[in-house]
Amino acid sequence: MDNIITKLENIGVPVKDDDRIENDLMKHIGAPGRGIKFWVFVLLIVILIGAFAYYRQLRYGLIVTAMRDYTSWGIYISNFVFFVAVSLVGSLVSSILRLSKATWAIPLNRISEIIAVAAIICASVTIIIDMGRPDRFFNIFIYGRIQSPIIWDVIIIGTYLVISLLLLFVSLLPDIAACRDKLRDIPKWQRRFYTYFAFNWKNKPVQFESLKKITAILGIMVIPVAFAIHTITSWLFATTWRPGWDSTNLGPYFVSGAFMVGTAIIIVAMYFIRKYLKLNEYITDRHFDNMSKLLVLLSLVYLYFNINEYLGPSFKMVGVEGEHITELFLGSYAPLYWFVQIVGLILPIIILVITPLRKPLPALIVSFLVIIGAWLKRFLIVIPSLQHPYLPIQDVDESYLHYNPTWEEWAITAATFAGALLIVTILIKIFPVLPIWEIKEERKAYKPEFK
């Protein structure tokens, strides 16, 4: 008996009764405390500063950025690629891990879905921010050319956003119903909100059966869509005639990198959610251990694609492609490049391979390194390539030769991050952050007598 209890606790299925689980997982919902108010306030300030920067950009044009001809895409595009990468995490945890019957990951389903939704929304916003004429956004629908990879991207982002929302919403249904039925000290609007979005959920077995079917369909369908969204994003680069982008490896390279950074983001989210919502019994050290192992595995895959991406060109050193590689390896981008490759990729593998270090705090620090590395990696993918066109850059103003983002670009980028965090915060605040009904189900599956 002891044995089985330890086992259940290890995988995050506490041996508690249903009421206590519900209580534990819903206790954070309700009137916001001081901490969260302050946190939201800070986020709003960052967003406001970004909004002011964007106002300046709208008024004066993209001249307020450091982008110019040649470096015609900047940190907006690298930030966009980063957010698209992050959004893949939803499919990783709630689909790939679910389909591979990794039941320990069940408590992470909702976190990953929430992050996916927030990231994909912010990716869409970022790409609109990058437009020179956002007022003509609807031209995309009026004059859309199916031949353009941007249109493929618009289609796939729309599709992925809807699927991610459905994935999040469907698995929320029983928990929204629980909020509606169990929460007492909440304002009237919130109760009405739950009543409306619970969609008349009555915990009927037929409803559960139907729900599981839907989740299964969505879980399978989200995988090709998730692969497609990041592969198509990589094609925005691979379909151009640019040294450094002209690679058939770019799709899997982007997708593997995305899964890696997604895992790191989940670890960070797990750490803070467990800390601030006091869910140590549900998000256990075992989760950090498993996610760390997963991070090592995905980092190794990414390392493999990195070697593929850089070995060929650096061996051949073809013309401008060679200059681009030299610039990365030994030139002005070398410090950034080696920081990303060593601190953001190799070091995490080394650290997390060591069993005693697969604990919450070291995992958190390593995950931060991975996230910073991943963001900078997208910078290195976008900008140096643009600065190495086939024809030499001559006869231009000094400002065309370098790219140092302006405060407006940094402010807007920071605002997109704040926006993503705000979406995550709000969703966590109004919904149970761990899937209550799935945890209860899992508990029953382990110990039938609890039924």
Next chain:
Amino acid sequence: MNTIKFCMFLACLAVFISLKAQAENIPATIEIKLSEEDGKKNITATAYESAGDSISGNPIPEIDLYFYVERSFSLLPIGDVFNTTDENGEVTVEFPADLPGDTAGNVRIIVKIQDSDTYMNTEVAKTINWGIPLNSIKTGNGRSLWAAGANAPITLLLLVNSLIAAAWGLIFFILFKIYKISKM
């Protein structure tokens, strides 16, 4: 610096030459005959001095005639570098067999006396269907990746639309299922 001086010298020379040419310009006329023999298309031009009102004066020997075919932006020279008339004032130039004309194959042939020391600048033109007829350019692009959205390749359209149909078909199926759940 020397180059500039040299250019200025040349410019002065040119002005001098052109003034000289304008000073002694005797009116002239050119007659052209177009003939085809053994698949060769020949342009025979004869230069005459214009005598008063009549166009047939004495033939002009030893004068360079310039043969051109009219193109959009300029006149394309044909024949040799110098086409000098014989004692009868006549010179023959072969029309290049592979020169394109308009859609009907028409070309406008122009023969000129130009920058001559003694004769006035003169030109005469004739249109004939000696050119290779231009194949009528098909209007509207074919289907291609660089064509307008309406002319996207069929395979691409089929692929993208079937993928969209599959994904959104499933999405609508799921929305319907969710609706059904609410009615259970």
Next chain:
Amino acid sequence: MEKHNSSLSERRNFLKLFAAGGIGAIALKNILSFFNVKFESGEKITALTPDGKLVSVLKSQVETHVHHPVTQKVAREGIPGKKFVLVVDLARCRNARKCIEACEEHHHLTPDRPFIKVLKVQDNPRSSPYWMPKKCFQCDNPPCVKVCPVGATFKRSDNIVLIDNERCIGCRFCMAACPYSARVFNWGEPKPVENYHEPYSPETSVPSRKGTVEKCDFCPDMLRENKLPPCITSCPNGVLFFGNALEDSVTNGSETFRLSKLLRDKAGYRYMDDLGTQPNVYYLPPVDRLFPFKEGDQPNS
């Protein structure tokens, strides 16, 4: 609305006047040539051609061009019966930069976003560098047109790739896609064009607009009137040859060659042809040069 109408009718009247004047001039010229009278008006400018010939050009031919915009629909189709090509004779260029100036004036550009660049290129360390004038290559397999999400840039039947800056959304994908860096962007508010009241047409590309892409367009509004683009006629060394490939003829304003013969005899090539973009700009190799290479005042080269 009324104002709009009045300006429209004004324009119509102007066009009528212009047409009438043009017809009158042609008629007059024909009558005069019938009487075999030398008809030349205005000043003449003497120019030195690269092969040492002196030619007289009417000053009226050098005057700045008045834009005649065509409608959007017409602008998308291209001029029938034409396939425009450009041949650049690298042996003649000495970076005089007159083409850049003429282009700037014609398109109302500012120096920070030139449509033409003259690059210093050195093929290998042992060969002498040469000046390479470069503008849009008007490719037949245009990467920029392929990637445009809204069809703001398009390929016409006369080889020209144009941009409609009223449709462009400013995503700059075309700039990333172009391997020849031919495109420029209006990062800020472009210099306003004074005293210009013609409606916008992709063929004139005036006025420029903030947040949209621009590039060399072979000046289709001039080509419609069988006039050479200003860069061709302004070149003091006759480097640039322009013409209709269907007529197999190119001219730099003073000399005219058969395109096929010129490319065959002088080993004409297309820059980076192996990219498969099928450019419509040809280069003649920099052999037997007219000028020795001299370093210009190029910043940041």
